[in-house]
Amino acid sequence: MADQLIQFKNLKQINMKTKSSGREDSRSSDLNSDMSGSDIHSSQLMELFEAELKDIYWAEMELTKEIPKMIKKATSQDLIDALENHLAQTKEQVSRVEHVFEILGKKAVSKKCEGMEGLIKEGKEIMDECEEGAMCDAGIISAAQKIEHYEIASYGTLRQFAHTLRISNAADLLEQTLVEEKAADDKLSRIAVTAINDQADMEESD
Ligand code: FE
Ligand code: ZN
Ligand code: FE
Numbered sequence: 001m002a003d004q005l006i007q008f009k010n011l012k013q014i015n016m017k018t019k020s021s022g023r024e025d026s027r028s029s030d031l032n033s034d035m036s037g038s039d040i041h042s043s044q045l046m047e048l049f050e051a052e053l054k055d056i057y058w059a060e061m062e063l064t065k066e067i068p069k070m071i072k073k074a075t076s077q078d079l080i081d082a083l084e085n086h087l088a089q090t091k092e093q094v095s096r097v098e099h100v101f102e103i104l105g106k107k108a109v110s111k112k113c114e115g116m117e118g119l120i121k122e123g124k125e126i127m128d129e130c131e132e133g134a135m136c137d138a139g140i141i142s143a144a145q146k147i148e149h150y151e152i153a154s155y156g157t158l159r160q161f162a163h164t165l166r167i168s169n170a171a172d173l174l175e176q177t178l179v180e181e182k183a184a185d186d187k188l189s190r191i192a193v194t195a196i197n198d199q200a201d202m203e204e205s206d
Contacts, residue, residue, distance in 0.1 A: 042165060049161040050106065056154045057097045058110035063090050063147065066120050070144060073127050076137045078191045083144070086184045093177045100162075100170045119147050134199045141192045148185040155181060 067087040074080050101108040123143030130136035155178040162171035 045161060045165060046104075049158065049165060050104065051111070052154065052158055052161065053097060053100060053104075054109055054111040055113040055115075056151070056158065057094070057101075057108060059113040059116035059151070059154070060090055060094045060097060061110060062113075062116060062120060064094065066123070069127070070123070070140050073132065074137055074140055075133055076191065076195055078194065079137050079141065082184070082187045082191055083140075086180075086187075089180050089184070093180065096173050096177055100173055103167060103170045103173075115150055116147070119143070119150055123147070134195060134202075137195055138192065138199075141188050141195070145185055145188050145192075148181050148188065151181045152178065152185065 064087065067083055067090060071080055071083045071087070074083060098108045123140070123146075126139035126143050127136065130139050155174050159171050159174040159178055162168075162174055
């Protein structure tokens with residue numbers, strides 16, 4: 001994939017100039033006319049970009065339903081706060097993906113993300129099996145971090161695609177979400193350390 005991206009980077013992309021604002025809608029129709037070899041490459045990358053966007057759109061919408069279940073099951077106030085904060089961000093991320101579709105001049109369409117579905121399923125299993133409390137919090141953190149890592153990978157790729165396709169306003173939006181996902185992941189790491197230390201202290205004093 002990295003090699004391919006480098007190839008794409010070196011292509012001349014006459015149809016993908018995005019310097020002017022408000023001209024986004026004409027871009028998709030430009031793509032279909034007078035294609036040179038390099039345009040075909042960029043249109044294939046555009047297809048991949050759209051497919052990835054549909055995937056993450058499904059994932060984000062699903063997460064707006066799943067994060068509340070994690071919040072319900074969590075006991076640490078830090079964890080609850082972090083999840084609530086990220087739920088609000090996730091709702092904004094859904095709108096941001098819709099905005100990217102708009103920039104492409106496409107209707108926002110979702111396609112089931114098998115990867116995220118699996119991660120959510122694993123998270124559910126952990127939550128069904130754990131007793132509420134510190135151990136369950138640890139399980140929720142681990143499930144949530146796997147989800148964040150998946151999102152970080154997706155948005156990293158999407159941002160790179162947008163950049164390569166020279167759709168800079170889309171790249172900026174995807175970058176904003178990427179920053180939020182990384183921050184959410186870092187926050188969870190810090191909570192995990194605190195939670196484990198607290199638990200160890202409690203066990204020592206028993
Ligand atoms: Fe997200
Ligand atoms: Zn996926
Ligand atoms: Fe996230």
